[in-house]
Amino acid sequence: MKIIDCFKTSIIEIKRNFKYLFMFFISFFCLVILIISLTISFTYKNRINTNKKYNPLLNMVSVDFDFENIKEEDILDKINKLKKINHVTSIIHQKYYNSGGTIDEDKHEIISLQPLSSEWKLPSSTYNKPLKEDEIIIPKKFYKKQYNWLEDDIDEKDIIDGDTLVNKTISIYVDVIDCEKGEIIDIKKYDLKVVGTYDPTPLGLMMYHGFTSLETTKKIHEASLINITSIYESNEKYYLQVDNYKNLNYVRNEIKKLGYTDTGSLMFIMPEYEKTYATTMYIISTVTIIFCIIIKYLFNKKMIFENKKLIALNIVNGYRIKDLVCIETFKNYIIDFISLIINIFVVIFAINLYNKNMPKIVMAGYVPKFPIILFLILFIVLYLIEYIINKIIIKKLLKNNLSNLLNEE
Amino acid sequence: MKLINANKKFILKNEEITILNNVSIEFKKGTMYLITGHSGSGKTTLINILGLIDKLDTGKLLIDNIDINNLNNKEIVNIRKEKIGFIFQDYCLNEYLTAKENIIVPMLVNKNIKSKDRNNIAINLLEQFNLSNRANHLPKKLSGGEKQRVSIARALVNNPKYLICDEPTGALDKKNERIVFEYLKKLAKSGICVIVVSHSNEIKKYADKTYILEDGIISEVKNEDN
Ligand SMILES: Nc1ncnc2c1ncn2[C@@H]1O[C@H](COP(=O)(O)OP(=O)(O)OP(=O)(O)O)[C@@H](O)[C@H]1O
Ligand SMILES: [Mg+2]
Numbered sequence: 001m002k003i004i005d006c007f008k009t010s011i012i013e014i015k016r017n018f019k020y021l022f023m024f025f026i027s028f029f030c031l032v033i034l035i036i037s038l039t040i041s042f043t044y045k046n047r048i049n050t051n052k053k054y055n056p057l058l059n060m061v062s063v064d065f066d067f068e069n070i071k072e073e074d075i076l077d078k079i080n081k082l083k084k085i086n087h088v089t090s091i092i093h094q095k096y097y098n099s100g101g102t103i104d105e106d107k108h109e110i111i112s113l114q115p116l117s118s119e120w121k122l123p124s125s126t127y128n129k130p131l132k133e134d135e136i137i138i139p140k141k142f143y144k145k146q147y148n149w150l151e152d153d154i155d156e157k158d159i160i161d162g163d164t165l166v167n168k169t170i171s172i173y174v175d176v177i178d179c180e181k182g183e184i185i186d187i188k189k190y191d192l193k194v195v196g197t198y199d200p201t202p203l204g205l206m207m208y209h210g211f212t213s214l215e216t217t218k219k220i221h222e223a224s225l226i227n228i229t230s231i232y233e234s235n236e237k238y239y240l241q242v243d244n245y246k247n248l249n250y251v252r253n254e255i256k257k258l259g260y261t262d263t264g265s266l267m268f269i270m271p272e273y274e275k276t277y278a279t280t281m282y283i284i285s286t287v288t289i290i291f292c293i294i295i296k297y298l299f300n301k302k303m304i305f306e307n308k309k310l311i312a313l314n315i316v317n318g319y320r321i322k323d324l325v326c327i328e329t330f331k332n333y334i335i336d337f338i339s340l341i342i343n344i345f346v347v348i349f350a351i352n353l354y355n356k357n358m359p360k361i362v363m364a365g366y367v368p369k370f371p372i373i374l375f376l377i378l379f380i381v382l383y384l385i386e387y388i389i390n391k392i393i394i395k396k397l398l399k400n401n402l403s404n405l406l407n408e409e
Numbered sequence: 410m411k412l413i414n415a416n417k418k419f420i421l422k423n424e425e426i427t428i429l430n431n432v433s434i435e436f437k438k439g440t441m442y443l444i445t446g447h448s449g450s451g452k453t454t455l456i457n458i459l460g461l462i463d464k465l466d467t468g469k470l471l472i473d474n475i476d477i478n479n480l481n482n483k484e485i486v487n488i489r490k491e492k493i494g495f496i497f498q499d500y501c502l503n504e505y506l507t508a509k510e511n512i513i514v515p516m517l518v519n520k521n522i523k524s525k526d527r528n529n530i531a532i533n534l535l536e537q538f539n540l541s542n543r544a545n546h547l548p549k550k551l552s553g554g555e556k557q558r559v560s561i562a563r564a565l566v567n568n569p570k571y572l573i574c575d576e577p578t579g580a581l582d583k584k585n586e587r588i589v590f591e592y593l594k595k596l597a598k599s600g601i602c603v604i605v606v607s608h609s610n611e612i613k614k615y616a617d618k619t620y621i622l623e624d625g626i627i628s629e630v631k632n633e634d635n
Contacts, residue, residue, distance in 0.1 A: 005517045005524070016505040016547075313501045316462060317515040318490025318567070320483075403457045406497070 001323040010330035019303065020335060026299060027332075028339040030292035031378075034285060035343055039351075039370045041281035044274050050202035052245040054123040056116060059244070061251050062094065062237040064261040078260065082240060085254045087247040090117040092214055094237045099221040101174040101190075111138075111172060112209050115217040117241045122211065123203065126166070127196025131213035136170070136192040138162045139200045143207035159207070162197040169193050174224045188223055192216070237263060293385060296332075301393045304328060308397055312405035321394060328390040329383070336382045344375060410436040410459060410571055410602060415468035417454060428454045429465070430625030438570060441597035442604045443616035445630070450622045452606040453575055459604065460493050460573045461485055473570070490518060494564030498576040500556040502548040508559045509535060509544040515566050522567075534562040538592065554585030561592060572596060574605045583611070590615045 014020045051058050065078060079091055092115055100112040116122070116137070118130035127137055142162040169191045176186040192212065200209055212220075242251050255262040304311065311324055351368045397405070417429040428451030436442055436459070446452050457463035458470065461477065470477045472488060480488070502511050512531040516522050522530065535544050538558040548556055557577060564572060574593065578586040586609060594615045597603040605612060613619065619630040 001518050002524075009514075009517065012510065013505050309501060310503050313495075313497075314514070316460065316489060316493075316495050318486055318518050320486055320518070323518060402462045403454070406457075406462065406501075407453070 001319070001326065003326070006323065006326040006330055009327055010334055013327075014331055014334060020331065023299060023303070023332065024335050024339055026295060027336050028342065030288065030295065031336075031339055031343045032346070033288045034292065035347055035370065037281045037284040037288060038374065039347065039368055041278045041285060042370060042374075043368050044278035044281065047202065048274055048278065050123060054121065055203045055205075056114070056120050056241060059242045059248065060239045061242060061248060061255065062239050062263050063255055064237050064263045078258075079238065081258055082238070082255070082260075085240070085251055087243045087251055088240045089119045089243050090214060090241045092117075092218075092239050092241070094239055096214070096217050096221045099174075099217050099224070101172040101220070101224075103170055103172055110208055111170075112206070113172075113217050113220065114209055114211050115214040116211040117214060119243055120241075122198035124199035125196055126163070126198070131195070131211070131216070133213065133216055133219075134190070134192050135195045135212065135216070137196045137198055137211045138165060138170075138194055139205075139207045139209065140197045141200075141207055142197075162194075165194045166196060167194065172220070174220055176224050190220060293389070296385070297389050297393070300328070300332060300389055301396075304390070304393050304397060308400075308405050309408070311394070311397060312402050315398070315402060316406070321398065325387070325391045325394050328394060329387045332386045332390065333383050336386065337379070340375070340378060340382065410473075411469075411471040412459075412465075413469040413471065415458070415470065416466045417451070417458065417463075418466055419454075426451075427625040429458075429468075429627075432468075432625070432627050434620070434627055436571070436602050436604055438602045439597060439600045440602060440617045441594055441615060442602070443612055443619040444604065444606045444622060444627075445608065445619065446622035451625070452622055455622060455627075456573050456575055456604060456606055459571070460495055461489055462495075490515075490567060492570045494567070494569035494572045496557070496560055496564050496572065496574040496577045498579040500548070500553075500560045502556055502560060502563075504548050507545045507547055508540060508551065508555075511548070511559055512563045512566055515563060519567050530566060531562075534565065535559075538562050552585075553580050554582075554588060557581060557585070557589055558592070561589070565596070569601065571602045571604065574603070574607075576606055576608070578607065578609055578612075586611050 103109045140162045142160045172190045175184045178185045415429045415432045419426040509531045516527045
């Protein structure tokens with residue numbers, strides 16, 4: 001039997017037998033659950049992977065010294081020892097992560113500054129050289145109004161295309177705080193040259209995070225705090241920037257060998273619970289697949305056994321088992337095919353809806369992703385599943401005596 | 410088509426039912442055979458064996474001098490396809506296909522018929538059986554007699570040499586019965602071997618040879634007409 005005849009026969013039967021509408025709903029229902037759970041798993045998986053690769057914060061180990069009983073020279077000595085550990089690219093004091101300022105004098109528009117050690121490459125970065133003094137890389141979509149970031153609707157007007165600012169200077173106003181008095185005594189202005197943009201979404205960073213060199217961040221931070229008391233200094237940690245996520249454990253071991261306390265980092269926790277999330281979703285996907293295969297098997301079996309007389313008759317007509325399997329497989333696969341196509345549109349629609357309705361800044365990093373390649377794989381896998389299921393059922397049916405199949409009512 | 414020393418038994422629990430007991434019989438082309446016998450005597454089983462639906466326990470079945478026992482699956486499929494047509498009491502039509510499409514079904518596996526010719530062959534057959542205006546009707550819209558004519562047409566599409574009919578008129582009235590038997594007789598005259606199982610008295614006028622199956626033994630009944 002030619003494939004085209006098999007196909008035509010299947011189409012005719014699907015069109016005329018309303019039971020296949022029911023089969024369509026089953027197929028559609030299964031695919032919706034499968035695709036939703038796969039989308040969530042892929043979103044998390046993707047986020048974890050890009051973070052491991054690009055997020056400097058995730059690739060750091062923090063070290064705690066016993067600051068109260070330590071002399072300044074000792075700290076320097078220890079830092080020098082830490083610097084010699086393989087894979088450590090730089091060391092920075094935790095406090096420098098808190099720098100930032102406003103970019104207008106009315107203080108509505110805030111920018112947060114992160115130090116970027118020279119070896120790091122940010123996602124979709126347009127500038128890959130080490131940053132020099134007073135240079136800054138800003139988000140591709142740059143959102144300046146921080147104060148209403150929890151509000152649902154962010155005005156599109158407030159989002160600036162970062163690339164239009166490249167090679168321009170932005171001014172940052174930093175409050176100078178007298179720590180003893182606890183009050184702002186001055187405002188200092190820094191001009192930073194925008195040298196490039198990056199994409200903050202995969203990192204889960206907000207749209208107002210700029211990156212400067214370690215030195216610039218340090219300079220701005222130090223200038224903004226005056227009369228720092230010991231409260232600010234003690235119990236704070238040093239961050240060790242590691243060149244690759246894979247080397248984190250190695251570095252942590254080395255720190256232990258030196259006898260220092262490795263306190264990990266908050267950021268270690270993030271991928272862990274997201275990993276659990278992703279795994280949970282993979283488990284749900286797997287359970288869905290198994291569940292759906294069983295459901296499919298039972299319903300296909302019901303349909304085929306209802307038709308056993310005609311199938312037996314086709315054997316009498318000279319059909320081979322191959323031909324019968326082909327027809328049954330095609331009937332079911334065509335249904336799966338249609339429901340998968342509809343599902344693609346549903347997924348695209350749902351993802352767009354999600355993107356539209358989530359506050360843009362909050363959702364940074366949770367970009368729902370369903371790889372197109374997976375759809376292609378699904379098209380093939382579905383065919384294989386249908387083929388195997390139907391082959392098993394037909395073989396099972398034909399274990400019965402042909403004459404019995406023909407005579408039974 | 411020949412049966413030589415054929416034996417067939419069914420064993421149900423402790424009971425043994427003998428259907429064929431060392432039966433030898435020949436069915437020739439161009440002849441219309443009638444097989445009778447009381448219910449449960451094994452008529453259906455016998456013609457199922459002849460139509461390669463069932464198997465003998467021992468003995469030989471020769472179709473055009475080919476011993477079926479020596480054939481592999483593929484060759485059996487080919488014999489079913491090319492040499493044998495089957496007609497059932499309950500028509501066995503696919504209720505989702507029209508009369509014409511039902512007739513096309515067996516052609517789909519016949520390599521000797523080009524796909525563009527199928528439609529014409531089906532239409533010609535429908536014409537022969539007076540069904541031209543029913544070509545695009547689904548079986549549920551056809552009468553019993555029309556359905557049986559569709560199923561005869563379907564049995565004939567691949568030009569079988571042997572047409573095997575199991576109570577083809579069991580569900581039909583006298584008038585339709587006669588129509589069907591006339592077609593079968595015509596087919597026999599055109600050179601096909603037609604084997605009919607029937608309880609009908611009507612058919613005795615048409616059959617060239619009548620056999621009765623009783624207790625595993627087939628014996629010829631002399632027709633008063635012949
Ligand atoms: N697959 C089977 N397994 C066991 N016994 C069977 C099988 N098929 C048929 N029989 C038995 O063999 C006997 C003959 O059955 P068969 O259907 O051939 O009779 P028949 O002459 O066609 O009867 P009817 O005129 O009622 O159609 C019956 O007693 C039946 O119960
Ligand atoms: Mg019978």
